[in-house]
Amino acid sequence: MKKVAVVLSGCGFKDGSEITEAVSLLVGLNQAGAEVSCFAPDIQIPVTDHLTGKPSGETRSLLAEAARIARGHISSLDKLHAKDFDAVAFPGGYGAAKNLCNWAEKGAQCDVNPEVKRVILDFYNSSKPIGALCIAPVVVAKVLGDKKVTVTIGDDAETAAEIQKTGAIHEECPVNDYITDRETKVVTTPAYMYGDAKPNEVFAGIFGLAHELVEWA
Template identity: 80%
Template sequence: MKKIAVVLSGCGHLDGSEITESVSLLIALHQAGADVSCFAPDIEIPVMNHIEGKPQTEKRRLLVEAARIARGNIQSLDQLQVKDFDALAFPGGYGAAKNLSNWAEKGAKCDVNPDVKRVILEFHSASKPIGACCIAPVLLARVLGDKKVTVTIGEDPETAAEIKKTGAQHEDCPVDDYITDREGKIVTTPAYMYDDAKPNEVFKGIFGLAHELVEWA
């Protein structure tokens, strides 16, 4: 059984992992026969009001928030060791651009959380596949851009232009499909980068990504 590590960035599309994407990824990986373990950085993060779309004054622990999606079965990201897993995956949600990195603020010049950067580099160096959904492919572009990896975030020209500044390549992709970089062992899908996407369309793209990831692993 292939062992896949999934890295979450919180809980909720405005300040963490997008829930539909995260659940779709977990379901699809299990459907593909994988053994899945969840991880998240144990850091403090700001919180958004998901009804008003406005920031709140309180802060929460990212690991504790991500545990809501993982049903409490989650570990701190600093415990993730590449030798224990066959592949790595990131669901989307704005947390990837705010918590796992500061892409939302700095784009192609962003800083990536040290443990996120570490695991991406270690899995890539070990020739183990990496999957990413929605905005999360920007993490791979920033960390692996010098490797000329190819990713997709859909058809958003501004984000695609920023990705290209990292040295990575961008390929347009519909919501219900995915892009494979076979040389780099990278698979990505746009998911809710399309604001009008339907949950079934998001799941179809993530389903394809998950099965490709497990097959490569």
């Protein structure tokens, strides 16, 4: 049985991991025969009220929030090492662009959380596959842009242009499909970058990504 690590960025699409994407990924990986373990950075993050869409003014533990999705079975990201797993995957949600890095603020000039960067480079240098959903491919693009990694975030021209500033290559992709870069072993799917997508369409792309990831592993 292949072992896959999933890195969460909180809980909720406005300030953490997109829940449908994260759950679809967990289900897809299990269906593909993988044993899944969840991780998240142990940092404090600002909270967005998902009813109003506005900052709530409070901060919470990213790790504790992500534990909601992982049913409490989660570890701090500093405990994730490529030697212990066959692949790693990053669900989307605004938390990927706010908490795993500050792409939401700086685009291609962003800084990546040091532990997130370490994990991506660890798996890349170990020649183990990396998956990223929705906006999360921007994090991979920032870290592996000098490797000319190919990723997708769908058809959002503005985000695609920023991705290309990192040195990465962007390829358009429909919501129910995924893109593979066989050189870097990176698999990406747009998911809710298509904001009006239906859950079954999002799941179809993530299901394909999950099976591709496990097959490569």
